[in-house]
Amino acid sequence: MTPSLHDLTTRFASVPGLTFDAEKGLTRLKLQTAAAEIEVFLQGAHIAHFRAAGQEPLLFLSDEAIFQEDTPIRGGIPIIFPWFGTRRHGRSADAHGFARNTPWELTGVQLEPEVMLSFELTPSARTQLEWLPDFRVRYFVYAGEELTLSLEVENLSETSFIFEAALHTYFAVSDIRSVRVTGLDGVEFLNQLATDKQLQSGDIHFAGETDNIYFNVPETITIEDSGLQRAIEISSNALSAIVWNPWIGKAARLKDFGDDEWQRMVCVESGAVQENEVEIFPGEITTLSVTYRSTVAAGIDAA
Numbered sequence: 451m452t453p454s455l456h457d458l459t460t461r462f463a464s465v466p467g468l469t470f471d472a473e474k475g476l477t478r479l480k481l482q483t484a485a486a487e488i489e490v491f492l493q494g495a496h497i498a499h500f501r502a503a504g505q506e507p508l509l510f511l512s513d514e515a516i517f518q519e520d521t522p523i524r525g526g527i528p529i530i531f532p533w534f535g536t537r538r539h540g541r542s543a544d545a546h547g548f549a550r551n552t553p554w555e556l557t558g559v560q561l562e563p564e565v566m567l568s569f570e571l572t573p574s575a576r577t578q579l580e581w582l583p584d585f586r587v588r589y590f591v592y593a594g595e596e597l598t599l600s601l602e603v604e605n606l607s608e609t610s611f612i613f614e615a616a617l618h619t620y621f622a623v624s625d626i627r628s629v630r631v632t633g634l635d636g637v638e639f640l641n642q643l644a645t646d647k648q649l650q651s652g653d654i655h656f657a658g659e660t661d662n663i664y665f666n667v668p669e670t671i672t673i674e675d676s677g678l679q680r681a682i683e684i685s686s687n688a689l690s691a692i693v694w695n696p697w698i699g700k701a702a703r704l705k706d707f708g709d710d711e712w713q714r715m716v717c718v719e720s721g722a723v724q725e726n727e728v729e730i731f732p733g734e735i736t737t738l739s740v741t742y743r744s745t746v747a748a749g750i751d752a753a
């Protein structure tokens with residue numbers, strides 16, 4: 451049960467720059483510091499906005515996003531858990547799992563020695579309708595010049611279980627046609643539009659709907675945006691990466707996505723999905739960590 455705005459405001463009254471409000475009934479945390487500003491909905495511990503001081507906003511959020519209980523928010527950083535896409539081990543109506551549609555507890559806000567927000571998700575009647583393992587997921591968000599995320603999954607059950615997870619991050623770009631994604635050359639991927647496996651040849655450029663799942667990926671992937679003259683470096687311990695742009699057709703079919711918004715976003719998601727799914731044993735904790743570092747990169751030529 452999400453605490454009331456009054457309870458949250460009272461509990462964290464001593465934290466300068468921290469406020470709480472509600473967007474159409476969804477509780478939202480806003481934190482402004484000298485280094486960065488961040489907005490997080492408690493539903494899904496969903497980061498909806500992040501901007502480091504002196505930089506452009508890092509994330510895309512659809513103007514058509516829907517803010518209501520049990521409904522995914524289009525944009526920002528949805529947390530995908532405990533399955534990716536359509537559930538493969540069992541049945542569920544929740545594409546990408548229940549974590550992004552479920553309220554998380556805000557367990558902490560610290561400003562020193564670094565700004566860190568912490569959230570927690572544990573089983574509820576809602577989650578147990580679809581998934582029985584006993585688990586705890588803790589999410590640590592470090593918001594400074596860089597944005598670092600750490601998703602810790604703990605098995606509190608007596609037996610092992612298999613899960614998938616991803617940080618489904620929507621990055622803001624000037625124009626997808628001026629963007630390339632580097633760092634995945636030679637990596638095997640599944641083209642979800644054609645369901646065949648291929649090897650990535652060179653950088654990823656965008657000239658149509660793109661929906662690729664890369665497996666056993668290297669530590670660093672970079673989004674180069676010649677329009678913004680910025681590079682976003684994604685450093686993680688993720689086993690998988692997903693690169694997605696809906697392009698014109700799928701954008702028009704998404705009710706919570708503007709018809710022309712495909713031009714201003716790209717998803718580069720870090721996680722462990724499909725053949726990279728994780729088996730976790732009783733008492734074990736596994737961690738997915740990602741750091742986003744945005745730099746001005748003058749001289750990036752057109753994609």
Ligand code: TA6
Nearest residue numbers: 522535545546642661692694719
């Ligand atoms: O991560 C890529 C993807 O699986 C695409 O296939 C597309 O469906 C996207 O996720 C968005 O999924 P959503 O359930 O948020 O509409």
